[in-house]
Amino acid sequence: MRKLVLLLPLAGLITGGCVAKTAWDVATLPVKAGSKAVDWTTTSQQEADRNYGRKMRKAEAREGGERKAWEKRCKKRRGDPECARYQGYRAGTADLR
Numbered sequence: 001m002r003k004l005v006l007l008l009p010l011a012g013l014i015t016g017g018c019v020a021k022t023a024w025d026v027a028t029l030p031v032k033a034g035s036k037a038v039d040w041t042t043t044s045q046q047e048a049d050r051n052y053g054r055k056m057r058k059a060e061a062r063e064g065g066e067r068k069a070w071e072k073r074c075k076k077r078r079g080d081p082e083c084a085r086y087q088g089y090r091a092g093t094a095d096l097r
Helices: 002-041 045-074
Strands: none
16 A cells, blocks of 8 residues: 555656647647648649649640551541641640640
8 A cells, every 4th residue: 555655646747748748639639630621622733743744644645646547547648638747636735624
């Protein structure tokens, strides 16, 4: 019993840090949640660059396919007005939105 009485003040000091840490976590939770929500709703510059790069790669692939189809179609029909010069899609010149 005597040991328990001596250890009781030490237990209060040891758990005091835990209580303070928990109180701090509870107090800062709304701020952390708010900043996380803002982060989810906004697009960073890195994300915007990545998305733009993806759109450009798709557009370039599309242009390559169209050009290949044009070359195949017009390989034998040189005099055809449709095959005079490739006027197809140009990646980077069209609005990609």
